[in-house]
Each structure stands twice: as C-alpha cells, then as structure tokens.
Amino acid sequence: MPIILENISYTYMPKSHMEQVALSNISLTVNEGEFLGIIGHTGSGKSTLLQHMNGLMQPSSGRVTVDGLDLSLRKARIEARSRVGLVFQYPEYQLFEETVYKDVAFGPRNLGVAESEIQERVEEALTLVGLAPELFVEKSPFDLSGGEKRRAALAGIFAMRPSYLLLDEPMAGLDPSGRRAVIALLQTLRAKTGCAIVMISHFMDDIAKCADRIAVLRKGTLEMADTPERVFSNPEALLKMGLDLPQAAKLSLELQKRGMPVPNGIYKEEDIKRYLVEALS
Amino acid sequence: MTNITLGQYFPGNSSIHRLDPRTKILLMLLYIVLVFLVRDLWLFLLPLAFVGFVTLLAQIPLLYVLRSLKPLQFLLIFMFIINLFLTAGETVLITIWRIRITKEALEQAVFISSRLVLLVGGTSLMTLTTSPISLTAGLELLLKPFSKLGFPSHELAMMMTIALRFIPTLMEEADKIKKAQLARGADFESGNLIARAKSMIPILVPLFVSAFRRADELAMAMESRCYHGGEGRTRMNVLRFKPADAAAAALLCSLGLAIVLLQAGH
Ligand SMILES: Nc1ncnc2c1ncn2[C@@H]1O[C@H](COP(=O)(O)OP(=O)(O)OP(=O)(O)O)[C@@H](O)[C@H]1O
Ligand SMILES: [Mg+2]
Numbered sequence: 001m002p003i004i005l006e007n008i009s010y011t012y013m014p015k016s017h018m019e020q021v022a023l024s025n026i027s028l029t030v031n032e033g034e035f036l037g038i039i040g041h042t043g044s045g046k047s048t049l050l051q052h053m054n055g056l057m058q059p060s061s062g063r064v065t066v067d068g069l070d071l072s073l074r075k076a077r078i079e080a081r082s083r084v085g086l087v088f089q090y091p092e093y094q095l096f097e098e099t100v101y102k103d104v105a106f107g108p109r110n111l112g113v114a115e116s117e118i119q120e121r122v123e124e125a126l127t128l129v130g131l132a133p134e135l136f137v138e139k140s141p142f143d144l145s146g147g148e149k150r151r152a153a154l155a156g157i158f159a160m161r162p163s164y165l166l167l168d169e170p171m172a173g174l175d176p177s178g179r180r181a182v183i184a185l186l187q188t189l190r191a192k193t194g195c196a197i198v199m200i201s202h203f204m205d206d207i208a209k210c211a212d213r214i215a216v217l218r219k220g221t222l223e224m225a226d227t228p229e230r231v232f233s234n235p236e237a238l239l240k241m242g243l244d245l246p247q248a249a250k251l252s253l254e255l256q257k258r259g260m261p262v263p264n265g266i267y268k269e270e271d272i273k274r275y276l277v278e279a280l281s
Numbered sequence: 282m283t284n285i286t287l288g289q290y291f292p293g294n295s296s297i298h299r300l301d302p303r304t305k306i307l308l309m310l311l312y313i314v315l316v317f318l319v320r321d322l323w324l325f326l327l328p329l330a331f332v333g334f335v336t337l338l339a340q341i342p343l344l345y346v347l348r349s350l351k352p353l354q355f356l357l358i359f360m361f362i363i364n365l366f367l368t369a370g371e372t373v374l375i376t377i378w379r380i381r382i383t384k385e386a387l388e389q390a391v392f393i394s395s396r397l398v399l400l401v402g403g404t405s406l407m408t409l410t411t412s413p414i415s416l417t418a419g420l421e422l423l424l425k426p427f428s429k430l431g432f433p434s435h436e437l438a439m440m441m442t443i444a445l446r447f448i449p450t451l452m453e454e455a456d457k458i459k460k461a462q463l464a465r466g467a468d469f470e471s472g473n474l475i476a477r478a479k480s481m482i483p484i485l486v487p488l489f490v491s492a493f494r495r496a497d498e499l500a501m502a503m504e505s506r507c508y509h510g511g512e513g514r515t516r517m518n519v520l521r522f523k524p525a526d527a528a529a530a531a532l533l534c535s536l537g538l539a540i541v542l543l544q545a546g547h
Contacts, residue, residue, distance in 0.1 A: 017291070017292070051460070054464060056460050056463060056464060081463070081464060081466055082466065085464070086461075086464040087464075088457065088460070088461045088464070091461065093458070093487055093490075093491060094458055094461040094462060094465075094483075094487055095487065096482065096483050096486035096487050106465055106466075106467075106483065107465040107466055110465060110466030110467055110468065111466050142490070156465060157464075157465070160465070160466065
C-alpha cells in the first residue's frame with residue numbers, strides 16, 4: 001500500500017507577522033517500490049513536504065495516510081515511523097553514540113528489535129554503505145571522515161529496514177565520487193529490499209539516473225508529478241522555475257538544434273552515450 | 282520550539298523604532314521612575330496615555346503589548362488579592378464570613394496592580410521596538426564610560442550580541458536534531474523522569490558538538506578578520522542623537538513634571 005497525501009496544506013507560524021505558507025493543496029501518492037524524485041527551487045517546500053510523509057509534521061489541512069494508517073493519530077504516526085525512514089540533510093550531525101555500532105543500533109533498538117537481530121541488521125547495513133563492520137563497529141562516529149560519517153548515518157536508517165526511504169538532499173556537500181557512491185548504494189538497497197525511495201535533490205543528473213517519477217514543486221504547489229521523459233520534455237517551464245535539465249537532455253537538445261536527428265525524451269547519460277556511439281559508427 | 286521569539290521584537294520602521302537605542306534605554310529608566318512617582322490613582326492616566334500614544338506611533342498591534350503581561354498574570358492576581366485582604370482600612374465595603382474588604386484595601390489593590398501593569402506594559406514597548414542587536418549596541422555605548430574603570434563593556438556587549446545571534450540558530454538546530462532522532466524512533470514523551478532525561482542524550486550530544494564547532498568556526502572567522510577587542514574599533518552604524526530623540530525626551534520629561542506638579546498641588 002502507498003503513502004497518500006490528500007490536499008495537504010501547511011503554514012509556518014500561522015496568524016503571526018512571520019506567517020509563511022509552505023505547502024498549498026498538494027495531492028501526491030508514493031507507490032510501493034517506486035523511486036520518486038522531488039525537485040524545486042530553494043524554498044519551494046520540498047523538505048516540508050517530505051516531513052509530512054512520516055508524520056513528523058502534520059498538515060494544517062488535508063490528510064496523510066501511510067499504508068492506510070491515518071497520520072493524524074498519534075499511534076499511527078509512531079507505527080508509521082517504523083515503516084518510513086527519513087534521512088535529513090547532513091545526517092552526519094545526528095550521530096551521538098560512543099561507537100558506530102551503538103549509533104546504527106539506535107533506530108532498530110527503538111523499534112524493539114531483538115538484540116540478536118540488531119547485530120545482524122547493523123552489520124548488514126554497515127556492509128551495504130561500504131563501511132566494513134570489522135573495522136568500524138568499535139570506532140567513535142566522531143573520528144570518521146565526513147563521507148564516512150554520512151555513510152554511518154545512512155546505515156542507521158537502513159538498519160531500521162523501512163519500506164519507504166525518504167532522503168533530503170543526501171548528496172549535499174559530497175564530491176562527485178561521493179555522490180556516485182551514494183547513488184550506487186541507493187540502487188543496491190533498492191535491488192536488495194525493494195523499498196520505495198523518495199529523494200530530494202538539486203542534481204538533475206542524479207534524479208534523471210534514478211527516478212521513476214518526478215514531482216516538481218514551485219512556491220508550495222505541486223507543478224507536475226510525472227515520468228522523467230515528460231518532466232524533462234518541457235525545458236522552458238523548468239528553466240522558468242529556476243531548475244535545470246540533466247546534462248544528457250541538454251546535449252540532445254543542442255544536437256537537435258544543430259540538425260542531428262536525436263530522438264526526443266533522452267535524459268539519461270547512458271542513453272545519449274548509446275545513441276551517439278550508434279550514430280557515429 | 283521554533284515559535285519562541287526572542288526579546289519579542291516586533292520589526293517595523295516607525296519613528297519609535299528609529300529612535301536611538303540609548304534614548305530608549307534612558308527614557309525607559311525615566312519612565313520607571315515616573316510610574317513610581319505617581320501617588321494618586323487617577324494620575325496613572327498620564328503614563329497610560331503615554332503608553333497608548335507610543336503604541337500608536339510605533340504601529341504595534343495592542344495585542345502584542347498586552348501579550349507581554351501574560352507571564353505576569355498570576356503575580357498580578359496574587360498581588361491584587363494580597364492587597365485586597367491584608368490592607369488595613371476603615372470603610373468596610375463587604376464582609377464575607379470574617380474577612381472584611383475595605384475601601385482603602387480595594388484602592389490599594391487597584392493602585393498596585395495598575396502600577397505593575399504600567400511598568401511591564403511600558404517597558405515592554407522598548408523591547409518591542411528595539412531589535413536585540415541595537416539594544417546591545419546602545420547598552421555598550423551607555424556603559425562605555427565605565428570601561429575606564431575596568432568594566433569590560435565592549436566584551437560584554439560582544440558576548441551578548443553573539444549569544445543573541447546564535448540562540449535562534451541553536452534552537453533551530455535542536456529542533457532539527459530532535460526531528461531526526463524522532464525519525465529514528467526516539468521517544469521523548471513516555472517514561473519516568475530519569476528515562477526522559479536520558480532520552481535527551483541523542484539531542485544534547487549532537488547539539489553540543491555543533492555548538493562547539495560553530496564557536497570554533499566563529500572564533501576563526503573573527504580572528505581572520507583581525508578582531509582584537511574593543512580598542513580602536515569603529516562601527517558600521519554610528520549611533521547619533523536626532524531631533525526625534527530630543528522630542529521624545531522632552532515629552533517624557535514634561536510628563537514627569539506634570540505628575541510632580543499635580544501631586545504637589547494636592
Ligand atoms: N521552521 C520554519 N519556520 C518558518 N518558515 C519556514 C521554516 N522552515 C521552512 N520555512 C519556510 O517554508 C518554505 C519552504 O521551506 P522548505 O524548507 O520546505 O523549502 P525547500 O524546498 O526544502 O528549500 P531548500 O531547497 O532550500 O532546502 C520556505 O519559504 C521557508 O522560508
Ligand atoms: Mg530543504
């Protein structure tokens with residue numbers, strides 16, 4: 001069953017001189033197992049929207065259900081948090097335990113997982129993010145490098161085995177190889193567990209690479225929620241919203257302008273590569 | 282957690298907002314003296330009119346001024362009741378069982394409450410119309426003469442400014458960390474006192490780590506811009522007394538004079 005947002009609106013600090021409408025009348029569904037990308041200009045309400053999906057924030061109006069659980073109820077929210085994992089921007093700043101093991105175990109322990117299973121989950125999650133358990137479990141999280149901290153923090157959420165994983169700009173502040181590593185591990189995670197992923201990102205290439213569907217936010221309203229082909233087929237609209245096209249889509253547009261018969265709807269790096277190799281040989 | 286506004290500053294650009302913070306601090310002290318000078322209940326009308334006038338000029342909703350009295354409501358009620366029952370008097374108004382309420386006691390209770398309301402309401406106008414930053418700037422300049430005697434006025438003001446600057450940031454950060462830990466299934470609400478205190482560790486550790494990191498970064502940034510304390514330091518916004526400051530001072534002084542003269546006549 002999916003996460004369903006029905007006509008949700010949210011206002012920060014209502015009825016004060018700092019009132020700020022962050023979301024207005026958004027309806028969106030996150031299907032099981034899908035990869036949904038969320039894009040939008042700074043301040044368009046992406047992070048706010050994400051926090052509504054696991055009940056951390058509650059809409060001023062409208063309804064959110066996760067697998068049929070109505071998140072306006074406290075019990076349902078607590079239950080939903082075990083199904084929906086949320087990784088905030090710069091998750092490395094939440095590490096607090098003495099060892100990496102204890103920190104990754106924090107989530108599963110809160111869910112009431114048995115101690116024997118916790119060890120298994122922690123080791124699995126650490127392996128998945130590429131931190132060899134035998135080297136890292138006893139280390140202090142504060143002694144890790146920035147990239148390792150980020151991985152440890154991700155492992156802390158993976159160990160909760162959510163059926164939906166929400167990520168707020170997981171690539172922010174990483175170098176290109178770090179970004180590729182995060183993308184790769186998200187894809188591995190998905191292949192292994194089949195969990196749905198919702199990812200906010202400013203990097204169109206990463207979104208193009210992974211997303212089955214893209215939601216476009218603009219000033220708190222949902223502008224589009226569609227397949228990448230359709231979203232990237234309208235470059236003017238995206239540019240107007242302060243967004244960009246993936247490199248592959250830009251290249252194919254430029255080639256079309258110069259008279260090369262590139263088919264429409266190319267937005268992935270590997271697709272344009274394949275086309276060019278074929279066309280030039 | 283995010284809806285705590287610090288120092289209750291109400292942003293604006295009215296003539297009251299634009300007054301020199303030093304003027305406002307000094308006039309606030311004068312206003313306090315003035316309220317204490319009042320001996321007759323009806324003379325409270327003068328400071329009341331003054332507060333009303335300033336509120337109007339500052340374009341602050343009356344609600345915000347009244348809100349500043351809210352934390353005081355219990356003290357107010359308590360003082361009123363204490364004065365009502367414990368003041369000795371002659372003219373009995375009502376007798377309930379063995380407790381007598383006299384006219385003098387009622388007058389005294391109303392008088393004390395009015396004084397308290399006017400004190401808090403009036404002084405809150407200053408914090409409502411002065412941003413914390415300009416308030417510290419004003420304080421620094423007012424305390425500057427004492428730095429000759431070794432009083433660290435600049436250091437104090439700088440510390441206050443930094444603290445004021447970072448309190449909202451740290452609160453936001455605490456909120457963010459709390460949410461992140463909630464998402465990891467943390468429970469801050471159930472259990473006994475010890476369990477609850479323990480459950481704060483996942484918030485406090487990252488918060489302290491980040492506060493120290495920020496302090497470190499700020500110190501580095503200040504040093505790399507050659508900050509070396511108050512000696513020989515100039516300001517970007519130089520505070521200058523303007524005609525409006527004189528007008529405000531004159532207004533409040535004449536109010537004080539009126540109160541003194543009217544009471545002397547009695
Ligand atoms: N705690 C808050 N208090 C008041 N207003 C807020 C708060 N958080 C966000 N806002 C406002 O709500 C709007 C949406 O914010 P949000 O953080 O959801 O944007 P975003 O799309 O995630 O932006 P970014 O890409 O910069 O992360 C913004 O206009 C922002 O100023
Ligand atoms: Mg955001």
